Structures are given as structure tokens and as C-alpha cells.
Amino acid sequence: MSETVQDVSTLIISKLLANPKVPRDITGSSKIVEDLAFDSLAVMNFVMEIEDELDVSVPLDRLAEIRTIDDLASCIVSLKKGT
């Protein structure tokens, strides 16, 4: 199965919206730290949930480059392709 960046981004947004504290108007270009008010621990914990859903591990050093939800989606897609 090969997800597109769009698929993964949609999945991330739906997971995020399950948390009532997350603003309702988030999009793929929302910034995870600034727009969602996540601290570093919250980001790592949230990514863990997505990892399980998609059976992929996102190394923490890759996480450092991620600003938006779409960045996270692209990173996951590239990890799943093994690049």
C-alpha cells in the first residue's frame, strides 16, 4: 500500500482533531509548534501515535526539520519508501 502525502496529511489532521484542545481550523500548512501550541514532548508523543497507525518510525533527528503537518506527512511518505 502506498499512501500519498495528501492521504497522510488528512490522517494526521483527523488524529489531531480528536484532541479537543487543537484549533478546529488546522490545515496541512498549519505549523505544529506555533499553531497547535504543542511543546517538544507533545510533538514526540503525537508522532508516536501516527507511527503506530502507519507502521513507520520517524527518527527524532528527522523530526527536527519538520514545521508543518504537510512536512510531517512528506517525511513519513519518504520514510515508508525507504528514502
Place this chain on the structure above:
Amino acid sequence: MTIFDKFRGIEHRLEELKALGGRNPFDVVIERPLSSTAGIIEGRETLLFGTNNYLGLSQSPRAIEAACETVRARGVGTTGSRIANGTQSLHQQLERRIADFFGQTHCMVFSTGYQANLGMISTLAGKEDYLLLDADSHASIYDASRLGHAQVIRFRHNDPEDLHKRLRRLDGTPGSKLVVVEGVYSMTGNVVPMAEMAAVKRETGATLLVDEAHSFGVLGSTGRGVAEAAGVEKDVDFIVGTFSKSLGTVGGYCVSNHPELDLVRLHCRPYMFTASLPPEVVAATIAALEDMQAHPELRSRLIDNAARFHAGLNTLGLTTGKTVSPVVAVVLDTIPEAIALWNRLLTLGLYVNLSLPPATPDHHPLLRCSVMATHTPDQIDRAIEIFSEAVNSLKTEALPT
């Protein structure tokens, strides 16, 4: 815009904390220790239940004597790195004693426990390797992951199945896999399921490093820690720990049966580029280790004390971790509640550690208490009584919002 702008957030939070409770919780001064279990804080005699001094050996007469003798004979410091002028015969003696205590062939002594984790983990896991960390790892382990060049993967706290799943995902990738767990997690007192973690290691061929900082001197039939207690010492490749808890001094170590540990000395920046331990600290540490070995009853008293304190807090209706260990964390719902309780305890003569998110798991503030072998039953009962008084007095007042 100044270079200090990034600190304004923490400055603001600190002002809020002070406004809520009247004190800066990160600036408590123990004016003078009276014993291992009591000290003067704000001019009052205060019970110490937040020191990590599990066996009370910071006040060991044997260690004090050894330090005094050594400082007179050798001076106060080494002024150099272990790989230059900073290795004296005492450092080698300490390494031999620690290795022998663990029944391992090799030992490296570091200047702090923080540096032992920082150095070992960042050096062992290289560019092509993977580092697998428990989600609730200590800051020294996370910092090591940033100093080193390995790819870093977090697994769920104390969850061997999750670790296994993440190792399976790496099947077929080149590079070694270094798994890091802690014996007792310092914030919550949770004990690692060591036998299960060792089984995952055996099955996957990963390398296993255990940080016994809070379990050394505490768990296992001879105090070697969680791997001894679980009977899986042969599965552990590296044990890291500190002298600043059960042995009451300062410094860190790594022991291993891998002879290559001696090569790590020449790659490990936190070992190479810092001054070695002062001789009197080394002598005091050796003496404290002798004390610990000569007095196994300290360990059984510690476990009894931990059980008494844990049960007492639970009887008051406070939420703590389930496992009984010398770290007893009272879990609270809100930061204002935690600040108010912590301040009231200190006013009533009980010092515990205030731990706030994000330094705590799950965004809960904790009042982290650590129990000692040298606490008397009366001191433990008094500490529980103070908790009860503080909780009751706060119930009758409106909590700050």
C-alpha cells in the same frame, strides 16, 4: 530584540509560580545539612525527602574520613583530563573496585553520571547506527542522542512489545541497534520490566545499555541493580550509573565485559574533554562502596521504608505510582494544586522535589519524594502526617486559580 528574548517565556512562568506559592521552587537552599535526613531550610529544621541519597552515605563516617585523609595527602583536584594528567592511581583503583562489584571486566569512571550517559550513548551509537530510547528517558540520555550521530527512535515507556515492534521495522537496515533503558525512572519511580527487555535484546540481536542510576545500591540481592534483580545481567552489554545517589558522592561509571570499552576512552568527548574527579571524591566513593557492601541491611531498610511511605501516602488518598520503589511520586492534576501543596509542605518542615511538565510524563505535575535507608520510622510517619496536614489545610482554603 536581544539574545535573552528566548528566556522571557520561562521568566514569565517563573513569576507565575512565585505568585502562586510565594517561593521560587528551583532556588531552595539547604543552609546546612544536620544529618542525611534533615537540614536547615529557611532557618527551620526540615525533613529531607527529596535528595536521592538512598542509603544516607553522603554522611558516611568512613567516606568522610577517607576524603579528609586523601585531601591532605593529595590536594583538592587533578586539574586535568583522564587521558592527560588527570588519572591517578586512585582513579584506576576505583575503576577496578566498581568493575569487581559488578562482576565485569572493564570500567570507565566519568566526572558525573550525566557525562557517563552523555559520553557512552553518544559514542557507542555512531552515524550508521540506531539508538532506541524509552519515551520517558532522562535528559542525559536525550542529550546524548543529540550529541551523537545515530538515528534516534523512541519506544513507549516500559513497553517491551513496542520496542520489539520498532526493532522489527529496522530489520534489514545496516547499522547496530543500541537499546537504552533505565532501572528505575527518576521522575515516577517506575521500574523497567528488565527480563522482558532482555528477551527482546536476545531475540533481535540489539546491544543493550542499562542506566542503573536510581537502582544501583537499591535493587538486586547485592545491590547491583535491576539487571541483577531480574537475573539477566549476562544480557546487558553496558551498565551505566552514578555515584551521586546511593554512594552519596559525585561521578559516573560504565562497566562492561566488552574489552573495547578501553577504546571508548579515546572516542568519548565527555570523558576526554573535562577534568577528572578530585582525589578526595574518588577516595570517598571507594569508602562509600565498602560501606554499602558491609551493610546490606541498609538496602532492606530502604525497601521497608519505601513501602511504609508509599502505603502511608496511599492511605491519605494521594495518587502515587503502583510499584514500590524509593522514588515515590505523588501525581497531581494541576500546576496550581502542585505549587500550593509543595509550598505548604515546605512551610510545615518537609522538603520534596517539585517536578513540572514538560519534565514529567503525561503533563501531570509531580511531587517527587525519595526515601532513604536512614529515615527512621518516626520521620516517615511525621512526613506522612505533614502531607495529611497540608492536604487538609489546602482543602479548607480556596485553591488559587
